[in-house]
Amino acid sequence: MSLQRWLPCLAWGRDYNRETAAQDGLAAMIVTLMLIPQSLAYAMLAGLPPVTGLYASMLPLLAYALFGSSRTLAVGPVAVASLMTASALSPLFPAGSPEYIGAAMLLAALSGLVLAGMALLRLGFIANFLSHPVISGFISASALLIAISQLKHILGISAQGDTLPELIPELLRHLPDFSAPTLLIGALAMAWLWWARRHAKGALMQLGASPTLAANLSKAAPALAIIVAILAVAGFDLGAAGVKVVGAIPQGLPGLALPTLDLDLAGQLLPAAVLISLVGFVESVSVGQTLAAKRRQPIDPDNELLGLGAANVAAAVSGGFPVTGGFARSVVNHDAGAQTPMAGVFTAAGIALGVLLLTPLLHDLPQAVLAATIIVAVLSLVDLGAVLRTWRYSRQDGLAQVVTLAGVLLIGVETGILLGVGLSLLLFLWRTSRPHMAVVGLVPGSEHFRNVERHRVIESPRVLSIRVDESLYFPNARFLEERVNELVAQHPEVRHLVLMCSSVNLIDASALDSLEAIAHRLGASGIQLHLSEVKGPVMDQLNRSDFLQRFGGQVFLSQFQALHCLDPDCVSAPGAGSKGEAGQNRPQAMQDRRQNQDTAV
Template sequence: MSRLTHRLRSLLAPRALPSYDRNAFTADLVAATVVTALLIPQALAYALLAGMPPETGLYASMLPLLAYAIFGRSRTLAVGPFAVVSIMTAAAAGHVSAQTDIDSVTAAITLALLSGAILIAMGALRLGFLINFLSRPVIYGFIAASGVLIAASQFGRLLGVQASGQTLWAIARALWQEHDAVQPKTVLLAGACLAWLIVTRRYLASALSRLGIPSAGARLLGRTGPILLVLATTAASAAFDLHAQGIATVGTVTAGLPALSLPLPPLASLTYLWLPALLISIVTFAESVSMAQTLAGPRNERIAPNRELVGLGSANIASALSGAFPVSASLSRSVVNDEAGARTRAAGALTAIGVALSALFFMPMLAYLPLVTLSSIIVVAIQSLLSPSSFFSAWRYCRPDGFAWLATFGVTLVLGVSGGLMTGVALSLVIYIYRTSKPHYAVVGLMPNSEHFRNVRRHGVQTAEHLTILRIDESLYFGNARFFEQVVDEIRASQPELTDLVLMCPAVNFIDYSALESLELISDKLGQHGVRLHLAEVKGPVMDRLQQTAFLKSMTGGVFLSTYDAWRTLQR
């Protein structure tokens, strides 16, 4: 217990910023200004996507950013509301509110608290390595399907009707049932908003470059389309009273900073929320660490997964204290933060200050903001989540990985985000077990004029009728132990002259108890047929374990330091 406490304290200890001077502050301030302009409309939109009041999107963009700046590690990762996590929050909170008397806002706050606690616990237990068991095709398939669901969930607001659902079929059915209530003026405004966002996203930066603005500045200004749209549609709504003409607006928004409180989740909610909180934690960690590592490469920055777990967990707990919903890292904002020249995590803290100032002084203006504007921002923003090229790349390179992408994508659309992610995790494990249950092996021979051994099917090598060298290209465990028994049986049956069999073990990193028993059985069977079993190139840790057993003493053959030693000895 004391070791765990010490580990948790070391992870929670704030990391000092690198030498911070005026130049670094200026760079961070510029980056924070740009990210704040991008974050405010996204925060409002993702709050509605999560089924929360719009101001909670801003609450989720204040203290969480400060918490990550203190406890996180990445210098440019932009933490805050994230589309995929928001839709997972809406699904889980809606399910709880339908099954219990707990309102969806309380459920969302509880999700943030639970997710933060899970992430910090994983960091304290050094479970960052678990991310390696969630394959990239599964992550890509889940994110792509989530993007489709997010876009589909906004069609109701774009058409001016009430239509919701957690699966693609449910959303489509709700839209069909409301097709007679479509508002033409809302559709017209939605078309204009989408056109503006698409055009500015694709062409504004290049147009600014042609006007002589440096490319870096043009790229950053090219991302201001959403904030310009918010300003324009809010002004138009106030001037022409769009709400009276049937176009829904945000309405009254609470101005000011969040009222901090320690949420005490109802015990009844934990039964329904622990699994969604775990899934949100997995998505948060997987996406955030992937982004952090991608951005850290050009900077030669080192990312510690366990440290990131604590930083992200602290951000989610801070969001719960603010009365907001779970947060994660955003790819678009992180890229903008990096391109804008952020040097340290102080950029995130400065962004939080910018959002806080906006919440204090500009909230009343947001009452006139059309909801269709926020939905348009969401639909265009999720284009980066849709990556069909990742499926085709995975399918061409490895069919099981392509199938995992496609299966995760399809199940997420049919069952929703929680069912899709659980299916993806299960598929990752199944694929891993399948691959390691029938690993690659090769009968090898000596390359002429060398001490190297290669596959007899690929190279012209020297072999001997009475000697077979079998190279094992995987660790031995319960999942493949029986498979190697069958392989050895087939080799012995096909070579009646065989007197010695060498297991070449350079790729064997461990041998579990099931595999040990299989080796003992293989040695006994070979001995009954007059064949000796030998080992070569056994790694030190594996040999240490084998020496603690009786296997080496009962084995019919010997142990050789190198395969060439075994070849020379057994040839003589």
């Protein structure tokens, strides 16, 4: 039972049969065809020899199949993690050097340990602090950055830089050196991939293919582009014409080796490893949950952490670099009918076969085609409309998104994401420090109390009912005191003030002091403070102090009960309340207000 908790493969492995295997095998073939060019391309994006992308697509898939809980998540190198790898390592070592490759393995190892550690300590909730607007801004900015950084391969020029202010001048400076045949190949590849993504399925169906076959065949477009490009380079000797190619790739499977443990370097890489882990985890879980929901399968965040952790450790010991669950390939895997993580095992076998048989053929693969694959893939991730939608919904969320986006583009990947998270939290804290407070009155014909400025309600002249729309804690404790003072000054006839605590989820020590001060000051003005609708957990805490004994007022179960007790005439007026108590009709005790009634809910 406990073993199965950490090894979800025991659950699906028990019922594994030939039919499931056939479905997994078909999905694996399609994903393999898609993954080979992607792996090569993302390795290049990470500043690593392309073959390391293939290495990172074998053992990690096996490790995830053992520990991961998603049935259809496809793990491997992804664009954003590759960009973050490059931005963490490029300031330290020359891209592609042995030190750089070793550091990439160490980064994967650190990322794996961070993820596994989070699983064991159940710290998965930390990922929740990456808000959707921050993630969205980060993904859009990263995709733009990736696309622009790959332009150099399309143009056949060299350009260094991790941010727009570095990249753009470099690109402009080297633009005159562009290679015409490279640009031609790159542009053709982009056009083909762009067309295939949009129209290939429709075209294949018009040619008579079934929808499923057409969808699966269209996934082979990048592989086809690669084959054609290799043939073109080899046939026309374009390498001699200045088209940069992948070059010699070591044949055979990667040897297993622990990354060199350099503690200083590990310390330098740790912040990047944490961020890569968190971002990768969020991306994986989002994809995993979306796909799992379609088939009503469970996703356990702790299992995901462990599965991704194991995958990264596996990448580290087999010459790879940080990996995570990819969006596009997981959807393809799911749609192609994958039933279990065994599809990942088959994919790994397919990649291994590719490494053993195909690597000599990849020598003439132009880098421009790989860059085209990346550009077309990542541009679909850019969603600038989301910025507008978020801004329209909430200025605060929109600001966080814009700051993340600008930070990633202009300052750097890690700084941008940290700025976004920090700003989101600060804006929330600032918001809670100036809570909305409403004077509430009784909605006629009910026992419900709402804001007097938005609803047509009945108010008592003797009892002032105030609803505080926030937990009471130190940043807003003094604000509460000031607002209560103001509101009391505006209602000179009031003899009782009821603080309706339906929104108060916490009263901390500072706020307790403020409540005492409020009760004391009100008492000096002949007004009694009461509380209503105090929730269980808050009541438990108040009972640990002597406030309730000393403040002199009552704690009412509901605001209606409070008004019923403190001003019975008000609730028994015609149309008010619902008890039908006998009582004098005192219309002068009521004030009817009707403002903004169209916004009333």
